[in-house]
Amino acid sequence: MTMDIAFTLEQQTFREEVRAFIAARLPSSIRERLRQGHLPNREDTITWQRILAERGWSAPHWPKEYGGAALSQAERLILLDELYRAPAPLPQIFNMNMLGPVLMKFGTSRQREHFLPKLANLDLWFCQGFSEPGAGSDLAALRTSARREGDFYIVNGQKTWTSTAQWADWIFALVRTDPQARKQAGISFLLIDLKSPGITVRPIRSIDGTNHVNEVFFEEVKVPASQLVGEENQGWECAKFLLANERTGIANVGLCQERLELAREMAHAGALAQDPVLQREFAVFDAEIRALELTNARFLLTPSEQVALPAFASVLKLKGTEIQQELHMLLAKLAGEDGLEQPESAEHGPHLVQRYLFSRALSIYGGTSEIQKDILARTVLA
Structure with a gap:
């Protein structure tokens, strides 16, 4: 960037610090693959995110108490710019930019304590279960259902265009818990272990010949009620916050x-x-x-x-x-x-x-x- 974007001396120094860190720590094999046009694979992302986590840079916008770096907006912009310019993998977006902030705002203390460190270090890889057949741009039209039975929700339905589901350990999903309510009012936000019985992940082969997105099917999947984020039927608030939270x-x-x-x-x-x-x-x-x-x-x-x-x-x-x-x-x-x-x-x-x-x-x-x-x-x- 040229100097007419008014970065301070401290911010310019931070840029040099980031640039030096990437030059010293980014594996050359990862850089070369990305340079040749490949998207980062699972191993690339995990390896590099754990290196960034040493400085809190895997979660640059998170508070330090949750393993982040509490960087300013300008510093986050600089970090992202230098990662792209390297080129280096970005921190896993579903963990860091989407689910993490949602748990900080809507999650229980137990959920934050259990999941946030694992999100930052990529010990758990989450994917996003929002889109469905007939519910893409009109997300509130989703039909995947979750009925409450004691201490569990029983989930049935389908998600589609689910990026990285073939690599993921868990999925955060919007599900309909009140079919009688108006579209936005009857939706809840659940965290679901993809190893749960009844889940099938089916790859969608894209035009470049590789597997980026998937279909995810749920058939009588038992999900502990403790994995509900926020209040039942208030998942739309979580979704709106998630989609609006990250501008960088x-x-x-x-x-x-x-x-x-x-x-x-x-x-x-x-x-x-x-x-x-x-x-x-x-x-x-x-x-x-x-x-x-x-x-x-x-x-x-x-x-x-x-x-x-x-x-x-x-x-x-x-x-x-x-x-x-x-x-x-x-x-x-x-x-x-x-x-x-x-x-x-x-x-x-x-x-x-x-x-x-x-x-x-x-x-x-x-x-x-x-x-x-x-x-x-x-x-x-x-």
């Missing part, structure tokens, strides 16, 4: 910068550095990413009451998605015929074309581009 990183600026640097390196290696069409494309990316960076900083470093949060978040998600997809397309083109070759192991070798194919999902998950445009139309153009 929505634009993925550091990732865009790292991918553009790689594109420039590939152009030089392929003797295309002076190609005028490619140079123009690089210049456009420079301007677009710089504008995204400034908008992201304005969004994150301005007090929330002074910015139109839904509109800002939607602009960042929409524009960040578009830039990432265009960059992945450029990298796939620069890879040329070599990029079409399938390595003997899917875990090794260049993966840039496959990453381009997977990038088409960016405009769907985390709030579709169409939904973001609807929000902008209502909040900005109305």
